[in-house]
Amino acid sequence: MMASKGQAMIREHAVAESAASAEAQQRVWDSFRRWGYLQATLDPLGDLEPVSMAELDVTGPEAEAARRVYCGTIGAEFMHIADRERRLWVQARMEEEAPEPDRLRILDLLIRAEIFEQVLQTRYLGTKRYSLEGECALLPLLDSILSAAAEHGATKGMLAMSHRGRLNVMVHTVGRAAAEVFARFEDVDPRSTMGSGDVKYHMGATGDFHAANGQDVSIHLVSNPSHLEAVDPVLMGRTRAKQMRRGASGRKEVIAIAMHGDAAFAGQGICAETLNLCGVPGFTVGGSVHVIVNNLIGFTTVPRDSVSSRFSSDLAKRLDVPIFHVNAEDPDAVVRVGRIALDYRYAFGTPVIVDLIGYRRHGHSEVDDPTITQPLRYRKIEAHPPMWQIYAEKIGADPQPIVKRVREELDAAQKEAQEIEKRPLMRRLPRYWSGFTGGRYDASCEVDTAAPEETIAAIGESLVTYPDGFHIHAKVKKLLEQRLEMAQGKRPIDYGMAEALAFGSLVLQGVPVRLTGQDSRRGTFNQRHAALIDTETEEEYVPLEHMAPDQAWCEICNSPLSEAAVLGYEYGFSRDFPEALVLWEAQFGDFANGAQIIIDQFVVASEDKWNLLSGVVMLLPHGYEGQGPEHSSARIERFLQLAARDNIQICQPSTAAQYFHLLRRQALRMWRKPLVVFTPKSMLRHPAASSALADFTSGRFQTVIPDRGDGSASRVLLCTGKIGHELEGERKRRQDSSTAIIFVDQLYPFPEDELGAEMDRHANAREFVWIQEEPGNMGAHDFIIPQLERLARGRAVLSINRSESASPSTGSSKAHEMEQKTLLTLAFGI
Numbered sequence: 001m002m003a004s005k006g007q008a009m010i011r012e013h014a015v016a017e018s019a020a021s022a023e024a025q026q027r028v029w030d031s032f033r034r035w036g037y038l039q040a041t042l043d044p045l046g047d048l049e050p051v052s053m054a055e056l057d058v059t060g061p062e063a064e065a066a067r068r069v070y071c072g073t074i075g076a077e078f079m080h081i082a083d084r085e086r087r088l089w090v091q092a093r094m095e096e097e098a099p100e101p102d103r104l105r106i107l108d109l110l111i112r113a114e115i116f117e118q119v120l121q122t123r124y125l126g127t128k129r130y131s132l133e134g135e136c137a138l139l140p141l142l143d144s145i146l147s148a149a150a151e152h153g154a155t156k157g158m159l160a161m162s163h164r165g166r167l168n169v170m171v172h173t174v175g176r177a178a179a180e181v182f183a184r185f186e187d188v189d190p191r192s193t194m195g196s197g198d199v200k201y202h203m204g205a206t207g208d209f210h211a212a213n214g215q216d217v218s219i220h221l222v223s224n225p226s227h228l229e230a231v232d233p234v235l236m237g238r239t240r241a242k243q244m245r246r247g248a249s250g251r252k253e254v255i256a257i258a259m260h261g262d263a264a265f266a267g268q269g270i271c272a273e274t275l276n277l278c279g280v281p282g283f284t285v286g287g288s289v290h291v292i293v294n295n296l297i298g299f300t301t302v303p304r305d306s307v308s309s310r311f312s313s314d315l316a317k318r319l320d321v322p323i324f325h326v327n328a329e330d331p332d333a334v335v336r337v338g339r340i341a342l343d344y345r346y347a348f349g350t351p352v353i354v355d356l357i358g359y360r361r362h363g364h365s366e367v368d369d370p371t372i373t374q375p376l377r378y379r380k381i382e383a384h385p386p387m388w389q390i391y392a393e394k395i396g397a398d399p400q401p402i403v404k405r406v407r408e409e410l411d412a413a414q415k416e417a418q419e420i421e422k423r424p425l426m427r428r429l430p431r432y433w434s435g436f437t438g439g440r441y442d443a444s445c446e447v448d449t450a451a452p453e454e455t456i457a458a459i460g461e462s463l464v465t466y467p468d469g470f471h472i473h474a475k476v477k478k479l480l481e482q483r484l485e486m487a488q489g490k491r492p493i494d495y496g497m498a499e500a501l502a503f504g505s506l507v508l509q510g511v512p513v514r515l516t517g518q519d520s521r522r523g524t525f526n527q528r529h530a531a532l533i534d535t536e537t538e539e540e541y542v543p544l545e546h547m548a549p550d551q552a553w554c555e556i557c558n559s560p561l562s563e564a565a566v567l568g569y570e571y572g573f574s575r576d577f578p579e580a581l582v583l584w585e586a587q588f589g590d591f592a593n594g595a596q597i598i599i600d601q602f603v604v605a606s607e608d609k610w611n612l613l614s615g616v617v618m619l620l621p622h623g624y625e626g627q628g629p630e631h632s633s634a635r636i637e638r639f640l641q642l643a644a645r646d647n648i649q650i651c652q653p654s655t656a657a658q659y660f661h662l663l664r665r666q667a668l669r670m671w672r673k674p675l676v677v678f679t680p681k682s683m684l685r686h687p688a689a690s691s692a693l694a695d696f697t698s699g700r701f702q703t704v705i706p707d708r709g710d711g712s713a714s715r716v717l718l719c720t721g722k723i724g725h726e727l728e729g730e731r732k733r734r735q736d737s738s739t740a741i742i743f744v745d746q747l748y749p750f751p752e753d754e755l756g757a758e759m760d761r762h763a764n765a766r767e768f769v770w771i772q773e774e775p776g777n778m779g780a781h782d783f784i785i786p787q788l789e790r791l792a793r794g795r796a797v798l799s800i801n802r803s804e805s806a807s808p809s810t811g812s813s814k815a816h817e818m819e820q821k822t823l824l825t826l827a828f829g830i
């Protein structure tokens with residue numbers, strides 16, 4: 001039967017109305033999806049007030065349903081993610097019915113966390129432990145994250161965190177025995193820690209986590225310094241190294257979990273630098289998990305004074321990644337978020353952020369009174385019951401039997417602690433560290449670093465070979481032709497080629513090479529050209545990756561414009577790839593101080609503090625060439641001041657062959673020490689610094705380059721780096737035969753025997769003159785003069801340098817030239 005015109009109109013009207021109402025409902029839901037987190041109930045103490053939003057000022061059943069999802073104890077920020085599939089993924093997980101958690105497992109962890117702190121408090125009153133109380137939900141959160149990771153195939157969890165709750169996490173997540181942690185509170189024999197070791201809440205720890213599904217996940221909590229967040233890039237570098245060791249399944253098997261303080265995450269620039277590494281191919285770890293242990297305070301400073309936006313997590317909004325805020329006093333929501341976060345990481349391979357909002361029951365440490373600065377908040381906290389009590393009541397469980405059992409366990413552990421031998425615990429390193437050594441230098445570690453002539457020729461061939469049809473840039477083609485001639489002994493070998501030969505020979509010997517830095521693929525000074533670029537397609541070809549089918553891998557990557565995060569990353573990488581040559585290159589050495597915390601806290605001190613070795617190399621272009629105060633000095637003086645007990649090596653190779661042998665020495669010796677190399681700029685292609693092929697096929701790195709004369713000089717100039725070549729040029733110009741020039745290519749460990757012998761050889765010398773380009777208060781001056789005075793055996797030791805200065809160099813190239821001329825004149829004139 002045909003419908004009448006009137007009936008059809010009614011139907012059309014109804015359809016339009018329902019479409020309009022579906023659209024309106026959609027709008028309501030979308031408003032909550034986008035803004036709901038601003039009105040979510042996130043702060044257990046209610047100090048974080050909801051933001052009033054016109055978009056959320058709606059009523060009706062749809063609004064109520066959306067409000068329940070998005071303004072409860074989870075606040076999800078995900079609508080800024082550009083990829084619709086990812087937004088829909090988060091939306092679906094938020095809007096599905098919350099799964100039933102294992103509430104007794106949660107309760108057990110909450111009780112354990114709290115009672116552990118209480119036992120420490122009563123037994124070791126007056127010691128700092130940086131209690132987790134107020135944020136005990138961190139334990140169920142980590143439990144949920146790691147259990148989910150185990151289901152996804154993770155076998156290794158790499159964790160980093162600062163002081164807060166660290167001891168608790170060591171016991172309950174990393175699986176260390178409580179007795180072991182207690183033992184660190186007992187008196188340690190001072191003779192075993194003098195001048196080394198670290199406080200208990202910085203030490204790393206390794207153990208096993210027992211996931212909910214019964215699987216074990218091996219956990220490593222990374223050692224970290226007091227400098228908040230400095231460990232972040234180290235964690236990422238270590239994770240990448242461990243992933244690479246496992247090959248294709250590495251990203252699935254190894255997961256990085258970084259915990260942050262709310263004040264530190266907002267304030268420390270290294271967090272931004274580290275997050276920015278996440279999607280860069282040479283640095284990605286396939287998604288890291290970040291937990292902000294947000295107690296809404298940093299020491300005595302409230303969020304108003306420590307972050308310019310509502311959440312300290314806002315920093316992470318620069319990335320296309322979800323942020324989940326969650327009220328720490330709703331443990332069911334906390335574990336749900338942990339699960340969603342992990343599933344997201346495994347679905348999309350990006351970082352994910354969990355902002356766990358709770359409070360801090362005590363002061364910054366337990367010996368600190370917080371009522372002076374936050375009297376009202378702390379009055380509230382004092383009246384607030386511990387989380388496990390609230391939770392037990394909520395789920396209707398009797399907590400007392402668990403409390404009793406945990407207390408008994410911890411009492412027994414504390415007794416056991418008194419019996420444990422009172423010395424710092426040394427951790428066993430992974431197997432791949434076996435054979436490598438640290439400690440004091442011993443000449444028996446030296447190895448042959450020369451390469452046979454045929455090998456050099458073959459490497460040379462491979463280095464200049466690229467696929468048929470590859471459109472090579474005319475300038476690069478010329479450079480490659482020259483490199484081939486260098487490898488064939490037809491022209492002297494320059495630094496760029498020396499480095500390529502070092503890398504090429506190492507990968508052929510099975511030693512992997514990883515070099516990162518700003519513009520490192522081409523090289524700041526147009527000297528490297530590790531990647532050839534097709535002029536028609538911009539396709540890249542890296543000859544070092546195609547040397548031989550069974551070669552080791554070679555990664556030469558441009559890095560983001562960061563020093564701290566990238567050096568931290570490479571330091572971390574070197575910690576888990578000791579058999580590789582791992583290098584970080586500064587654009588100019590002057591910028592390395594952007595990574596000062598990494599240098600001070602990790603590179604130079606980690607062996608002393610934590611007995612952890614690294615062979616990371618820092619390439620720092622250095623030299624006074626009239627380019628101004630920030631393009632002259634890598635601050636030799638600072639590195640020398642940091643050197644003690646053979647903790648690092650500080651070298652300035654004065655020729656291409658020296659550089660070749662130095663790099664190979666670093667990789668092939670089993671002695672693992674960070675190496676700081678002051679590298680050249682203008683000298684990169686200078687004939688005086690180039691070397692003959694024979695210097696690569698024989699010899700090794702010389703810590704001291706003796707004068708070429710017969711030892712009859714009456715005056716001896718000692719120097720390091722570029723100035724030495726300038727002095728040699730000046731000596732030649734003057735036809736001076738009474739002056740000797742000695743290059744000190746290794747400043748530390750100080751080559752006492754080699755330099756002493758060379759100084760002794762100059763028996764007629766009346767004086768020894770240290771000459772440097774740097775001002776008198778910089779460079780090697782203060783370090784080396786006392787050493788020279790000792791080795792001169794009573795003969796005069798003088799020095800020539802630029803006048804003391806607050807800034808490393810003049811900004812005027814004319815003034816620079818005059819100064820440089822004066823240095824040379826003085827060198828031969830006084």
Ligand SMILES: Cc1ncc(C[n+]2csc(CCOP(=O)(O)OP(=O)(O)O)c2C)c(N)n1
Pocket residue numbers: 164226227228260261262263264265268293295297298299360364
């Ligand atoms: C780089 C750095 N600056 C300053 C300090 C001193 N300091 C130690 S803890 C702390 C407050 C940290 O607050 P937050 O990050 O919120 O972590 P919480 O202690 O509240 O867990 C400060 C300023 C430090 N350790 N590191």
